[in-house]
Ligand SMILES: Cc1ncc(C[n+]2csc(CCOP(=O)(O)OP(=O)(O)O)c2C)c(N)n1
């Protein structure tokens with residue numbers, strides 16, 4: 001049943017006005033007396049700890065030494081000196097199962113959240129985390145000679161893991177592969193921090209989605225700077241988080257709106273640009289909420305130079321999220337006293353301004369209030385500060401000690417080893433996949449049951465309408481995933497009632513509840529970002545981009561996020577995301593590009609491009625069984641194609657195809673033709689002609705994947721034939737096939753009769769449908785290329801220009 005949201009002209013055109021409500025600014029009216037002295041002491045201690053942690057970093061970056069200990073830190077140090085109250089206030093109100101995502105300037109947020117978690121977790125739980133996290137690798141150097149309490153040990157463990165990560169040591173949270181701007185520690189609810197400004201804005205909604213879909217407790221906080229609100233992906237993430245469907249269409253037992261707070265760490269500056277007064281017009285970041293939904297995102301501006309209003313606001317907003325009324329926007333005002341980085345000369349702001357904020361500095365101001373109130377003595381405050389400062393210094397010392405805290409060895413393969421996960425399915429949050437009907441009653445399942453899965457039917461070709469095609473094959477694999485993996489969800493534009501942009505999902509609307517298959521806003525960055533966030537939390541997401549051409553809209557999410565977090569977490573986190581991307585044709589320059597090369601270039605992504613029903617099903621099954629990000633390219637040219645190669649047909653049963661394995665589509669002895677994508681069918685047509693006219697038998701192999709790729713069968717074929725042609729529909733320049741050709745040239749040099757020849761599309765924009773034969777490789781191009789550059793074919797007269805001269809002439813023109 002499709003949803004039906006009635007749109008009535010009478011209502012739409014009735015005169016009325018849109019109302020806004022006031023957005024509170026500095027509305028906090030609480031006092032110290034709202035908190036216990038013990039809590040106040042902890043708040044003070046945590047702020048001092050962050051200040052000391054970062055002061056040490058600042059000193060070693062600017063002077064090369066701290067308290068006589070010299071150290072050269074080569075990496076970055078984006079300090080948040082001045083912002084401690086905002087970080088501590090936020091973390092103080094959160095529980096360990098509340099998750100924070102942040103930015104490049106997140107040391108303070110990380111530390112504050114860790115301190116909060118350590119206080120709230122039991123000793124047994126802390127010990128378990130410390131002993132099991134990377135089999136105790138962080139704990140071992142810390143526990144040597146330690147005789148204090150478990151909480152004191154956990155504090156040292158945590159500070160040590162953070163410093164070690166910043167200094168790129170094996171003993172860092174992520175073995176030093178994340179580093180300063182990306183440090184995180186998931187067991188304490190600290191999730192990836194992003195050096196891409198606003199990067200968390202599109203990812204954190206996916207984490208909140210995970211909590212809703214899988215009925216998990218807790219909220220998600222996306223900490224992002226004020227300047228980040230100029231970033232498109234942040235707006236997309238907000239839009240995605242605020243979609244009406246969570247409250248209108250999803251099962252109410254899931255809890256309603258996404259439990260997420262977009263928390264603007266508003267320090268009034270980007271690096272040197274000023275959002276308010278210069279680079280934006282919003283005046284108050286909190287105002288943005290008013291444009292998002294009638295609740296105005298419950299937006300509020302608070303004083304983040306004082307921890308108490310921040311605690312109060314987070315507690316109130318958390319309740320709103322727990323009531324299912326999210327998302328929330330907080331505009332937490334603070335100030336970065338330190339430079340953007342230690343090399344920052346603060347040329348963009350006056351000395352007077354910095355001095356005024358220093359005079360108002362939250363740490364001494366809070367201390368003075370505590371002393372005034374007589375709730376705490378100066379001895380108690382000093383003792384709390386001194387004890388944490390000495391723990392920080394000792395952990396700094398330990399982390400700089402190369403013997404106790406080594407780096408990965410100089411010839412280590414670790415970054416590569418952790419880029420893809422060898423793990424299977426991640427732990428599952430809920431036990432039973434939620435379905436709306438028995439599979440046997442599903443209309444699409446019934447329809448497919450009558451289709452013919454073999455290349456021929458009683459010796460005759462199978463009519464198109466009756467053939468089990470690529471679309472059906474994908475459906476069958478996805479169906480298996482949805483019925484076996486409780487966390488698996490799919491989303492993208494027009495995914496539900498429409499059936500997915502190209503009808504692969506048709507039938508799933510009847511089978512799946514809304515939260516397992518839904519339409520999103522037209523927000524490619526948020527679609528991919530949310531899939532990343534969902535996966536980081538342990539769920540499996542299938543996201544769809546309608547056209548490969550739209551990858552540009554999700555560039556950062558694909559290239560920097562999806563691809564990298566497995567490696568940046570040194571394999572602690574998995575990324576079970578299948579990103580289905582349809583490759584168009586007939587739709588001209590912006591809807592018909594094969595961009596395999598872009599994703600092939602990025603380390604950390606698997607890139608597959610099956611074009612037969614057998615391959616599509618087996619490879620989708622394999623992609624859904626693994627824990628790696630897979631770019632799953634689907635050609636619109638072949639969605640309707642039945643199986644033409646596997647005589648026994650496409651099995652009804654479950655099977656997987658190794659993603660790295662090329663497939664021989666037609667055996668031959670005279671020439672190897674390698675294809676990727678729908679060019680397979682072009683090669684088949686060319687091979688038919690070669691055989692009929694020249695008695696020439698080409699061996700056609702479909703790579704099926706760009707990454708990973710097993711070269712062994714390719715080498716075996718080329719050694720056998722000595723001749724190699726490579727074809728794909730992507731433009732020739734930078735084509736994946738050039739990499740394959742270059743590698744095979746080296747691997748088979750002694751067996752090759754001549755250099756391999758790559759035929760791609762022309763290095764133009766894709767023209768209109770009527771002109772596509774000028775652009776995409778045609779069978780005649782392949783035969784001409786063979787004739788010109790591999791082996792002259794007797795009596796053949798080329799009709800296209802595939803000569804060597806054309807290569808240089810076209811390159812000279814850039815075409
Ligand atoms: C996409 C992107 N653009 C630009 C940068 C360079 N850059 C790093 S920090 C920064 C300013 C960010 O300001 P804001 O979001 O307010 O955070 P703050 O640094 O103030 O904490 C810029 C422009 C980047 N890292 N990522």
Ligand SMILES: [Mg+2]
Nearest residue numbers: 225226269270
């Ligand atoms: Mg800022």
